[in-house]
Amino acid sequence: MAKFFALAALSLFPCATGAQQDPERILKQAITLHQAGDAEEAIPQYRAYLKLRPDRVDARSNLGAALAGTGRYRQAIAEYRAALKGRPKDPGIRLNLALAYYKMGEISAAAGELTALHAAKPEDRQILLLLADCRLRQGENRQVIELLEPARKQTPDDLAVAYLLGTALIRDNQVKRGEQVIDRILRNGESAEALLLMGTAKLHALEFEAAAADLRKAAELNPQLPDVHAYLGLAYIQTGDTAAARAAFQSELERNPNDFESNLNLAALLRQDGHAEEARKLLERALRVRPGEIRARFQLASVELEAGRPDRARLELEDIVKQTPRFVEAHIALATAYYRLQRKAEGDRERAIAQKLTDGAMASKSKE
Amino acid sequence: MRGALCLMGAGTFLLSLLSAPPPRRPHFVNVAAKSKIPYKTNNSFTGRKYFPQPMCGGAAIFDFDNDGRLDIFLANGAKLPDLKKTDSSFFNCLLRQKSDGTFEDVTARAGLTGKGLDYNFGAAVGDYDNDGFEDLFLASMGPNALFHNNGDGTFTDVTSASGIGGKPANTLSVAAAWFDYDNDGLLDLIVSDYTIWSPATDVRCLMNDQDYYCNPHRYPSVPPRLYRNLGNGRFTDVTVKSQLARYPGKGMGVSIADFNGDGWMDVFIANDTEPNSLFINRRDGTFEEKGLELGVAYDQNARAGSSMGCDAKDFDNDGKVDIFFNNLMGQIWQLLRNRGGLFQYYSSISKVQKLSMTYSGWSAGFIDYNNDGWKDIYSANGDVDMVSAKSPQHDTMFENTDGKTFVDVSGEMGEDFLPKGYQRGSAFGDLNGDGALDIVVTSLNQAPRILMNTADSGNHWLMVALTGRKSARDAIGAGVKLTTASGRELYNHVAISVGFMSSSDKRVHFGLGEETKIASVEIRWPSGIVQTLKNIEADRVLSVEEPLK
Numbered sequence: 001m002a003k004f005f006a007l008a009a010l011s012l013f014p015c016a017t018g019a020q021q022d023p024e025r026i027l028k029q030a031i032t033l034h035q036a037g038d039a040e041e042a043i044p045q046y047r048a049y050l051k052l053r054p055d056r057v058d059a060r061s062n063l064g065a066a067l068a069g070t071g072r073y074r075q076a077i078a079e080y081r082a083a084l085k086g087r088p089k090d091p092g093i094r095l096n097l098a099l100a101y102y103k104m105g106e107i108s109a110a111a112g113e114l115t116a117l118h119a120a121k122p123e124d125r126q127i128l129l130l131l132a133d134c135r136l137r138q139g140e141n142r143q144v145i146e147l148l149e150p151a152r153k154q155t156p157d158d159l160a161v162a163y164l165l166g167t168a169l170i171r172d173n174q175v176k177r178g179e180q181v182i183d184r185i186l187r188n189g190e191s192a193e194a195l196l197l198m199g200t201a202k203l204h205a206l207e208f209e210a211a212a213a214d215l216r217k218a219a220e221l222n223p224q225l226p227d228v229h230a231y232l233g234l235a236y237i238q239t240g241d242t243a244a245a246r247a248a249f250q251s252e253l254e255r256n257p258n259d260f261e262s263n264l265n266l267a268a269l270l271r272q273d274g275h276a277e278e279a280r281k282l283l284e285r286a287l288r289v290r291p292g293e294i295r296a297r298f299q300l301a302s303v304e305l306e307a308g309r310p311d312r313a314r315l316e317l318e319d320i321v322k323q324t325p326r327f328v329e330a331h332i333a334l335a336t337a338y339y340r341l342q343r344k345a346e347g348d349r350e351r352a353i354a355q356k357l358t359d360g361a362m363a364s365k366s367k368e
Numbered sequence: 369m370r371g372a373l374c375l376m377g378a379g380t381f382l383l384s385l386l387s388a389p390p391p392r393r394p395h396f397v398n399v400a401a402k403s404k405i406p407y408k409t410n411n412s413f414t415g416r417k418y419f420p421q422p423m424c425g426g427a428a429i430f431d432f433d434n435d436g437r438l439d440i441f442l443a444n445g446a447k448l449p450d451l452k453k454t455d456s457s458f459f460n461c462l463l464r465q466k467s468d469g470t471f472e473d474v475t476a477r478a479g480l481t482g483k484g485l486d487y488n489f490g491a492a493v494g495d496y497d498n499d500g501f502e503d504l505f506l507a508s509m510g511p512n513a514l515f516h517n518n519g520d521g522t523f524t525d526v527t528s529a530s531g532i533g534g535k536p537a538n539t540l541s542v543a544a545a546w547f548d549y550d551n552d553g554l555l556d557l558i559v560s561d562y563t564i565w566s567p568a569t570d571v572r573c574l575m576n577d578q579d580y581y582c583n584p585h586r587y588p589s590v591p592p593r594l595y596r597n598l599g600n601g602r603f604t605d606v607t608v609k610s611q612l613a614r615y616p617g618k619g620m621g622v623s624i625a626d627f628n629g630d631g632w633m634d635v636f637i638a639n640d641t642e643p644n645s646l647f648i649n650r651r652d653g654t655f656e657e658k659g660l661e662l663g664v665a666y667d668q669n670a671r672a673g674s675s676m677g678c679d680a681k682d683f684d685n686d687g688k689v690d691i692f693f694n695n696l697m698g699q700i701w702q703l704l705r706n707r708g709g710l711f712q713y714y715s716s717i718s719k720v721q722k723l724s725m726t727y728s729g730w731s732a733g734f735i736d737y738n739n740d741g742w743k744d745i746y747s748a749n750g751d752v753d754m755v756s757a758k759s760p761q762h763d764t765m766f767e768n769t770d771g772k773t774f775v776d777v778s779g780e781m782g783e784d785f786l787p788k789g790y791q792r793g794s795a796f797g798d799l800n801g802d803g804a805l806d807i808v809v810t811s812l813n814q815a816p817r818i819l820m821n822t823a824d825s826g827n828h829w830l831m832v833a834l835t836g837r838k839s840a841r842d843a844i845g846a847g848v849k850l851t852t853a854s855g856r857e858l859y860n861h862v863a864i865s866v867g868f869m870s871s872s873d874k875r876v877h878f879g880l881g882e883e884t885k886i887a888s889v890e891i892r893w894p895s896g897i898v899q900t901l902k903n904i905e906a907d908r909v910l911s912v913e914e915p916l917k
Contacts, residue, residue, distance in 0.1 A: 238725075239722070240700065240722040242721055242722065243722075268669075269716065272668045272713050272716050273716050274717070329669060329670035330670075332643075332660070332665075332666055333670050335660055336660050336661060336663075336670075339660060339661035347661070351660060362583070363585075
């Protein structure tokens with residue numbers, strides 16, 4: 001009851017009472033509320049305190065944690081960053097900042113913070129695993145392998161390490177090595193994790209129906225398993241079942257809205273079915289996870305083309321081909337954009353480049 | 369009371385069991401065995417794999433002797449590497465339909481064995497001299513050939529005299545289509561050329577000492593060739609003049625239609641491993657290739673597939689001509705919906721993507737096999753090479769349920785529809801005059817199948833037989849809009865070149881579902897003349913001559 005009154009008084013007369021309150025009492029109230037799980041009520045208390053004591057790093061860090069606890073990651077990031085200005089080497093604040101980035105889907109920024117943390121504390125398993133997971137999400141499989149190989153040697157029974165390393169190896173097309181690593185997980189019986197890895201391996205081996213069967217079973221055993229629905233979606237795409245693929249990607253995004261592959265592939269499916277605006281939203285999210293990722297940018301340009309905005313597509317595609325001049329599909333899409341803009345000569349030029357690249361690739365293949 | 373209700377419920381349940389069996393689909397029965405047919409598709413496979421071998425067995429359905437019954441022509445290969453029809457097993461075949469519905473071999477009498485020819489692929493039917501008798505062009509490795517129908521059951525090889533035989537040395541021509549590109553009332557000819565090849569330049573591809581058919585990229589692409597009909601039995605090669613020479617590809621199926629509704633015929637060519645071509649008629653004797661711009665050149669991810677057979681028809685009855693083409697397993701058969709300018713990738717929405725992934729398709733076509741007014745998709749299937757248990761395949765029928773979605777009903781098409789093999793050519797036409805479309809299919813090194821539609825859907829139909837007067841007599845590309853008494857609008861057009869290497873009956877077929885009255889039939893002739901006929905009964909062949917005004 002006393003607590004109720006105190007809070008009510010604060011919220012009714014925040015300006016009149018703020019100056020008269022003992023700052024340390026406000027902080028204590030904030031911490032008590034926060035520890036009691038009432039982050040929503042703790043936030044104004046922290047803010048009131050920080051108005052009086054703006055240089056208190058712990059309080060600002062706590063405010064960041066309370067904001068993150070209520071899902072306001074963007075605001076949390078701002079508070080953590082401000083806190084780090086006061087205490088740049090604080091690993092706890094940096095880890096919280098990394099986690100906030102991670103939750104926001106800003107994997108690249110999260111990886112940056114975690115890299116610094118890992119350099120400072122290479123023995124910290126949590127940081128190592130989080131960093132490896134970020135790199136995996138960024139598609140940087142080789143870096144994951146480099147990160148985790150030493151850990152695997154030290155702790156061969158660590159299933160989390162085996163899982164991440166095995167996944168990275170398989171995604172890097174080192175299927176045999178990947179299978180050796182995940183063998184440890186398989187020995188523990190038919191788990192969702194094992195089925196996910198087997199399904200992934202079969203996907204890489206182009207056994208799409210079999211991959212879909214394993215991944216379906218994995219998703220049934222543990223629907224919360226990260227990436228399981230995303231890989232199931234990829235398997236369904238290869239079997240041509242786009243409706244099932246869409247459902248699978250949607251399932252993944254319900255659990256992990258920032259999963260890059262699910263955002264990208266669901267967007268591609270929506271685009272080809274004529275849902276350009278829905279596709280665009282997903283691609284924008286994918287690009288927050290992996291800023292500048294070329295496949296997502298290409299899909300975004302394709303959305304513009306299909307939505308009847310060839311000029312916007314052109315701008316994006318011109319930049320893409322500048323960055324990745326051997327990206328045949330981008331040249332083809334750019335040619336299409338030019339033709340639709342009645343810029344025939346440029347369309348012909350891009351078309352010729354695409355043809356030349358294709359012919360070159362085929363000639364190399366023939367030599368093999 | 370409660371007991372009475374229970375009884376009534378049980379009675380209703382029983383009644384529903386008795387009165388609503390699952391609807392049985394019409395299916396197909398192979399009647400080839402009732403006739404003595406000497407033909408087997410012969411691609412000269414003896415272990416050594418030559419590049420053109422996977423292609424053989426063009427088919428055509430047409431009434432060559434104007435007796436009112438449709439006949440069948442089948443093209444054949446040649447001995448390799450000799451490239452000669454060294455014995456009768458390589459002969460082409462003309463089957464005349466007799467009054468009892470069986471077929472007799474009249475090839476030799478008609479002069480169509482092709483004994484002096486090389487390896488023949490596609491058969492293109494068209495009355496190029498407007499004399500009322502259908503002539504025949506054969507696309508070939510080696511010289512192409514034009515046979516003039518003499519009107520007495522025989523044909524004369526007029527290749528040299530016509531000027532249509534010329535092409536760059538060793539051009540491998542696989543298919544062709546007749547159409548009047550300049551609207552002068554005379555059928556011109558476009559030939560879908562694939563590459564430059566000869567037994568001497570054949571690349572041998574080996575894996576673990578086993579031959580396999582090489583990737584087409586080993587061979588150069590070539591443009592299609594266009595021959596303009598000069599009107600005196602002579603043709604002139606206008607490939608360069610028409611601008612087609614600028615657009616090389618690896619031509620397979622060729623479809624003729626007025627894609628942009630301007631009254632001039634355009635051309636779609638499915639290219640193997642190359643972007644497809646959509647040649648838009650510029651109405652001045654030239655074409656502009658707009659496949660990329662209009663969204664038909666590549667798949668939905670800007671990649672070129674192994675496009676094979678194709679057809680261009682209005683599958684959703686919105687008045688605009690759509691495109692279908694098939695390709696190899698693992699790729700996606702493309703259904704492209706014409707949105708009045710650009711084409712929309714429709715394979716995913718329509719379920720064709722899911723249905724097609726495991727098949728390698730060759731000749732294919734939109735046919736309303738069950739006369740419900742929606743055009744279904746038939747495909748003759750079988751992989752390029754004989755490398756795995758998945759290579760031999762059966763035909764497929766994807767039924768168009770509502771103009772938006774397709775379902776695979778192949779399993780219900782009867783056992784004669786389902787033999788596995790390397791199916792290649794296919795042609796469509798109502799062989800027995802019951803109003804349902806039948807299919808002739810060839811398969812590598814097998815006898816052909818003549819698949820009669822059981823026509824037991826109970827649905828009604830109309831067949832429109834057009835005779836051009838100002839337009840070319842075959843009226844290829846003439847658009848027909850049919851409005852039923854209930855107001856349902858159906859669209860189709862005259863199309864002979866359908867699928868791959870094949871020619872179908874030129875008459876325009878409409879399934880009408882349960883309707884028996886037709887409010888109107890509107891014909892847009894290639895000449896630009898629009899003709900409307902009203903109050904027509906269903907279940908008949910409606911013969912229409914083009915008015916001169």
